[in-house]
Amino acid sequence: MIYIKGGRVVDPVTGYDGPADVAIVGNVIAGAGPDLDIEAVKAKYDVSGADVQEIDAAGLVVAPGLVDTHVHFRDPGFEYKEDILSGAKAAARGGFTTVVCMANTKPPVDNVKTLRYIQEKGETTDINVLQAATVTMGMAGKELVDMDTLAEEGAAGFTDDGLPIMDEEILLKAMEKARDLDLPISLHEEDPLFIKQPGVNMGKVSEELGYGGASRTAEDIMVARDTAIALHTGATLCVQHISSKNSVEYIRAAKKLGGDVHAEATPHHFTLTEEAVLEYGTNARMNPPLRTEEDRLAIIEGIKDGTIDMIVTDHAPHSEEEKNRPMAQAPSGITGLETSLALGIKSLVQPGHITLLKLMELMSRNPAELYRMIPGSIQEDSPADIVIFGENEEWTVGDYASKASNSPFTGWKVPGKVHFTICGGRIVYEG
Numbered sequence: 001m002i003y004i005k006g007g008r009v010v011d012p013v014t015g016y017d018g019p020a021d022v023a024i025v026g027n028v029i030a031g032a033g034p035d036l037d038i039e040a041v042k043a044k045y046d047v048s049g050a051d052v053q054e055i056d057a058a059g060l061v062v063a064p065g066l067v068d069t070h071v072h073f074r075d076p077g078f079e080y081k082e083d084i085l086s087g088a089k090a091a092a093r094g095g096f097t098t099v100v101c102m103a104n105t106k107p108p109v110d111n112v113k114t115l116r117y118i119q120e121k122g123e124t125t126d127i128n129v130l131q132a133a134t135v136t137m138g139m140a141g142k143e144l145v146d147m148d149t150l151a152e153e154g155a156a157g158f159t160d161d162g163l164p165i166m167d168e169e170i171l172l173k174a175m176e177k178a179r180d181l182d183l184p185i186s187l188h189e190e191d192p193l194f195i196k197q198p199g200v201n202m203g204k205v206s207e208e209l210g211y212g213g214a215s216r217t218a219e220d221i222m223v224a225r226d227t228a229i230a231l232h233t234g235a236t237l238c239v240q241h242i243s244s245k246n247s248v249e250y251i252r253a254a255k256k257l258g259g260d261v262h263a264e265a266t267p268h269h270f271t272l273t274e275e276a277v278l279e280y281g282t283n284a285r286m287n288p289p290l291r292t293e294e295d296r297l298a299i300i301e302g303i304k305d306g307t308i309d310m311i312v313t314d315h316a317p318h319s320e321e322e323k324n325r326p327m328a329q330a331p332s333g334i335t336g337l338e339t340s341l342a343l344g345i346k347s348l349v350q351p352g353h354i355t356l357l358k359l360m361e362l363m364s365r366n367p368a369e370l371y372r373m374i375p376g377s378i379q380e381d382s383p384a385d386i387v388i389f390g391e392n393e394e395w396t397v398g399d400y401a402s403k404a405s406n407s408p409f410t411g412w413k414v415p416g417k418v419h420f421t422i423c424g425g426r427i428v429y430e431g
Contacts (some may be wrong), residue, residue, distance in 0.1 A: 001025050001050045002422070003038055007057030007388065011064065012361035013377035022062055024384040025050075027425035032378050053427075057388055060419060063360050064376030065097025065385035066341065069367040070161070070186075070240060070264060070312035072333070073099075073129075076117060077106025082317040082403050084118065087337070088125035090315070090402035092429040094337040095387035095418045098128040100371055103139075104162040110134040110145045112153050119154060126428035128385075130156040130371070135174045135185065141165050147177045156371050159186040161240060162287075164222055166191070171226065175235035184262075184370055186238040189222035189247070190214065190288055199285035199332040201274040203292065209277070211327055214289050216244040223247040227254035230261050238370060239263045241314050243288040245298035252307045262309045262370055263302070267343035268334060270299045272408065280408035282323045282330035286316070300353055303362065310367040311359075313340045317404030334407045339397055341389065342414035349391075350415065356391060384425040393417040 002024040009020040009032065021036040022029060031041040042048045073087035082090075084101075091099050101118060103109035109118065115131055122129025133155035137143045139162070147158060158178055165171045165187065178185040196202065196212025206213030223239055227250055230237035239251060242263045254261040268286065273293050276284040284290060302308040316333025323330055344359045354362075368375040376385045395417040397409045421429035 001047050001052045002055065002425070003052050004055045004057050004062055004388065007060050007062035009062045009378045010357055010360050011378045012357060012365040013064070013375055014379060015357070017357050020062070020378070022378060022386070024422070024425050027384050029378065029380055029382045029384050031380055055388065055420060059390065060388050061356065061391050062378060062386060062388050064364045064378060065387050065421065065423060066095045066363045067098045067367045068096050068313050068315070068337065068340070069100040069310065069371050071099045071101055071315040071337065072104070072317065073101050074317060075105065075121070076114065081319055084121045084129060085125060086401070086403045087315070088127050088129060090335070090337040090400065091127055092421045092423070093401040093418065093431065094339070095341050095389060095421050096127065096337060097376070097385035097421065097423040098130065098368065098373070100130045100132055100156045102161040103132050103134040103159060108134050108139050110137050112149060115150060115153055115155060126426070127423050132157045132159050132186070134158065135160045135165060136170065139163050141167055141170060144170065144174055144177070147181060151181045151183055157184040157186055161186065161188045164188055164190050168225070168229070172229055172233065175229055175233040175237070179233055179235040183372065184236040184238050186240050187226055188240050189226065190218045191221050194218035194221070197328060198287050199289055200277055200327070201289040201291045203274060205274040205277050209327065216246060216291060216295065219244045219288050220246040220250065223250045227251065227259060227261050230254065231257055231259040234260065236260045236370070237262065241266050241269065241288060241312070242299060242308060243269050243291050243295060245295045248298045248302040248307055251302070255307065263307065264310050264312045265299050265303060265308045266312060266314050267336060267340050267347065270296060270303065271343050271347045276408055282325070282327055283334060283406050283408045285327060285330055285332050286334060287332040300348065303348065304353055309362070310370065311340065311344055311362045312367065313337050317402055318406045319404065323406045335400065335402050335404050338400060338402065339407065339409045339414065341418065342416040343409070345391060345416040346414050384422055386422040387418060388420040389416055389418045391416060
C-alpha cells in the first residue's frame with residue numbers, strides 16, 4: 001500500500017485542483033480526498049496489516065501519469081539510438097506512464113510480427129507502451145497496410161510519421177478505413193515540393209547559414225488538404241507536431257466546421273524559434289523546423305483556445321556521432337521525454353498562458369482520449385498511474401535516462417522536478 005500525504009491534486013478529468021491525500025492498494029487508487037481516512041481505506045480493502053509506504057507530498061503536485069502519444073523508441077532496427085527499455089526509463093523519469101510509439105522502425109510496423117515484437121517487449125517495461133502501425137506498406141505511400149488485422153492485434157492508431165502521404169486516393173481510403181475502425185490517423189504534414197533542405201525554417205536563419213531550408217508552406221498546404229479530407233470522411237485526424245501559424249488557422253477552421261480534427265504541439269515548437277539553430281546547431285534541427293516568433297506565439301494561442309489539443313514530445317533520439325555531422329547530413333529531431341513537463345510549465349504556465357490544470361489536460365487527458373484510452377484520474381478505482389512533481393522546483397537538464405542526449409535544453413535550469421512516477425501501483429521512478 002502507498003499513502004501519498006499532503007499533496008496538491010491536479011486532476012484534469014474531475015477538474016479538481018486542491019489539497020488531497022491519495023491511497024493506493026495494488027494497482028488502483030483506493031481513495032483520494034482532502035479528508036481521507038486511511039484506516040477506513042485499509043479496512044475497506046482488507047489490508048489492515050499491510051506495510052504502508054508513505055510519501056510526503058507537501059508542496060508537491062499529484063497528478064495522473066502523463067501520456068505521450070508521439071515517441072520514437074527506435075526498436076527494432078536502430079537500438080543504438082534508443083530501445084524500448086531505455087525509452088521507457090526516459091519516459092518514467094519525465095513523469096510519463098503511457099506512450100504511443102511511432103511506426104518508422106526497421107522494419108516498419110506494417111505487419112503483425114513487428115507489432116507483436118514491440119508489444120511483447122513493451123510489456124517487460126515499467127510503463128504502458130502502445131504501438132501505432134503504419135498507414136502504408138513500407139511507408140512508401142503506395143499501398144495500404146492490412147488495417148483491419150493490425151487493429152485487431154492492438155495497434156493504437158495509424159501513422160506514416162516521418163513521411164507525408166502524397167497520394168490523395170490512398171489517404172482517402174486510409175481515412176475511411178480508420179473511421180470505420182474508430183481509430184485515429186496521425187499525419188506528418190510536409191510537402192517536399194516546398195523543402196529545399198529539411199530541418200531548418202526557410203527564412204533569415206537559413207539565409208544566414210546558406211542552407212536551403214523548409215518553407216512553412218510545406219506544412220500549410222498539407223494541413224489544408226488533409227483537414228478537408230477529414231471533414232469529407234468523418235475520420236479522426238491528428239495533425240502531428242504543428243509548427244506554422246497558418247496551419248493553426250486551418251485546424252481552427254476545421255474544428256469550427258465540425259471536423260473530428262486534432263493537433264499536437266511539441267515543447268520545442270512553443271519554446272524556441274529558428275534562432276536556436278544559430279546557438280545549438282544540429283540539436284535544433286528538426287522536422288518540421290523551428291520557425292519564427294510569430295509562429296511560436298500562434299501555437300501558444302492555439303493551445304490557449306483549444307485549437308491544439310495536446311502536447312507531445314516527438315521524442316527523437318540520435319547518437320552523438322550523428323548529430324555532430326554538418327547540418328545537411330545530420331538527422332532531424334531531439335530527445336524530449338525528460339524535459340516536456342518542465343518546458344510546459346516554463347513556457348506556458350509560468351508566463352500565465354494556461355493553468356497547471358490545463359497543462360495536465362494537454363499532457364494526460366486529451367492524448368489518452370484521442371487514442372481511445374480511458375484517461376487517468378486521481379479518484380477511487382482509477383488505475384494507480386501517477387506523477388508527483390514540484391511545480392516551481394528548479395533542476396538542471398542533463399544526466400539523461402535515454403541513451404541519447406541530443407537536446408538544445410541540456411544545461412537549462414527549468415521548473416517541474418519529477419519526484420515520483422507511479423505506474424500500476426508501483427514506483428517506477430524516484431528522484
